[in-house]
Amino acid sequence: MKKVWIDAGHGGRDPGAVGNGIQEKDIALTVSLGIKQRLEAGYQHVQVLLSRSTDIFLELRDRTTMANRAGADILISIHCNAGGGQGGFESFRHTNASQASVRLQNTLHKAIMNKFGGIDRGQKIANFHMVRESNMPAVLTENLFVDVVADANRLKQKSVIDAIIDGHVQGIANHLGLTAKEVRPVTPERDINVPSPWAESSWREARANGYFDGTRPGAPITREETAIVINRLRRNFLALFAGVNGNIREIEERLQKIEADQE
Ligand SMILES: [Zn+2]
CATH class of the missing domain: 3.40.630.40 (Zn-dependent exopeptidases)
Incomplete structure (x- = not known):
């Protein structure tokens, strides 16, 4: 110094x-x-x-x-x-x-x-x-x-x-003989409410299929939010395997019945 x-x-x-x-x-x-x-x-x-x-x-x-x-x-x-x-x-x-x-x-x-x-x-x-x-x-x-x-x-x-x-x-x-401090380029802060162009179509599809609620596309994801997405996926696959069609309420009821029968 x-x-x-x-x-x-x-x-x-x-x-x-x-x-x-x-x-x-x-x-x-x-x-x-x-x-x-x-x-x-x-x-x-x-x-x-x-x-x-x-x-x-x-x-x-x-x-x-x-x-x-x-x-x-x-x-x-x-x-x-x-x-x-x-x-x-x-x-x-x-x-x-x-x-x-x-x-x-x-x-x-x-x-x-x-x-x-x-x-x-x-x-x-x-x-x-x-x-x-x-x-x-x-x-x-x-x-x-x-x-x-x-x-x-x-x-x-x-x-x-x-x-x-x-x-x-x-x-x-x-x-x-002092060394200049590195000047870090200032990267503009992204708007987390606007999807990145490269992810736009995937985001739209995931949102349409009900995996995300459509808010804050650029925000980091928590473990609990991940759990919700995984469970939604799991239910869709279970419904698919069980050959269940119909609205979400009917699917929920059928799945609960199937799970109850398995126990
Ligand atoms: Zn003087």
Whole structure:
């Protein structure tokens, strides 16, 4: 079981970057929850742990302490950018990052750019707490600029948020070599009240001969229902052997008499 730590930046009294009607903390939380949902639903043997799953404030120190204690295999910290410019996406690893962190950044950055395109500001290094104090390979992603109007407009679109989530999920799956869960084709439920085409004429005949009452042709049969059908067959054969003709009441009476005589 691989453990992925997703850290939604900011939260609570710390909104992060704010602009154009967007708060960084909200985007970070939505993306983080989406990554957990899709990664666990789509891949085997992976568990996603979150610094926060609601709008609460957390110190940076507490975030890395929790991730280190949990023994997470990788950590990704989710943020949005600010500071103007042309906008776009960039990712950070630590200034003295491990080779594993470099690999994680390479894989993740590429997968995210593949999914949502736009301006690629590149793979960068920085002395950020989240990538410095994590014991495991760690990358911080800056998902568009809230203070660039074009980026902010994109962040308001569900399709863009979905692409950011999918990019992270794909990058994590690639880095950890996760196996996708088998998606079973959904077979439409049959209507048990309609006979299958291949059984239609037999069903009609059995019904006409009184072996079934004609309801629920597609339902499973119980032992007691089987007993009723067998007994109906048995009576018909007995009547045949005894040469009994006539209506069902006469046949019943004759059969009872024959059975009584046999005892
Ligand atoms: Zn931030």
